[in-house]
Amino acid sequence: LMLLFEEIERRFSCHITYSVIQQQPLEKLDGIEPVKGKVIDEIWRIRHRYPLQEKYALSVERMSFHLGERVALIGANGSGKSTLLRLLLGVERPLYGKVKRTGEKCYVPAHPALAPVLDEPTATFSEQKQQLMERLSWKEVACYFDEPTAGLTNRQRSAFIQNMLDHPDQLIVFATHDPDLIFYATRVVYLVQGEIAFDGPTSTFIEQSRLYEWN
Structure with missing residues (x-):
């Protein structure tokens, strides 16, 4: 990655500024297991793709999200996680469905630049991300996050996880690559090229998964 930055700087005569946050595995916390409540969001026969793309970015027959669930959306970049979040939020309308x-x-979007104006626009990515997290009221019935722990310190990641555990009656949906965060989900939705490869309890995913390892 550093070599790529250097090549971009050389070719385009620019300067790239970046920050690095060292994240370590977190100590597992005990949390209240929420009880699944009423349906908050539901989708049917979704087929969605972006302009000039032949393949659907997301193809889902039916999926519902309930109060009391903590849903981890996982998968490689481009697998459809952010697209699913945007459709659930109403930011985009599906092509079909x-x-x-x-x-x-x-x-909370993956990058602070996609959020409302921050107090310090010249702050680093990590500082801006922390500003967004500190503004959360946790009063809404549902909270959606795109890479919520990216750029956070270990202490800040732990604080976010504790906040999730402190609100067991809400619907919390988050797209993430953070294995520590997946551990605290009650449900995992694993997307592969826009389709659902797994949708079920986190305990089942952890037991069967070859992608992640938890001690």
């Missing part, structure tokens, strides 16, 4: 949404929601 239907999305039913209820209740107030909060949303």
Whole structure:
């Protein structure tokens, strides 16, 4: 990655500024297991693709999200995680299919540049991301996050996980590559090239997964 940055700087006569946060495996916390409540969001026969793309970015027959669930959306970059979040939030409308949404929601995007104006626009990515997390009220019935722990320190990651555990009655959906965060989900949705490869309890995913290892 560093070599790529150097090549970009050389070719385009520019300067790239970046910050690095060292993240280590977190100590596992005990949390209240939430009880699944009423349906908040539901989708049917979704087929969605972007302009000039032949393949659907997301293809899902039916999926529902309930109060009390902590849902981890996982998969490689481009697998459809962010697309699913945007459709659930109503930021985008599906090319085909239907999305039913209820209740107030909060949303934190993967990059602070996609959020409302921050207090310090010249701050680093990590500082801006922490600003977004500190603004959360956790009062909405549902909270959606795209890579919520990216750029956070270990202490900040632990604080975010504890906040999730402190709100067991809400619907919390997050797209992530952070294995520590996946551990605290009650449900895992694993997307592969826009389709669902797994949708079920986290305990089952951890037991069967060859992608992740937990001690």
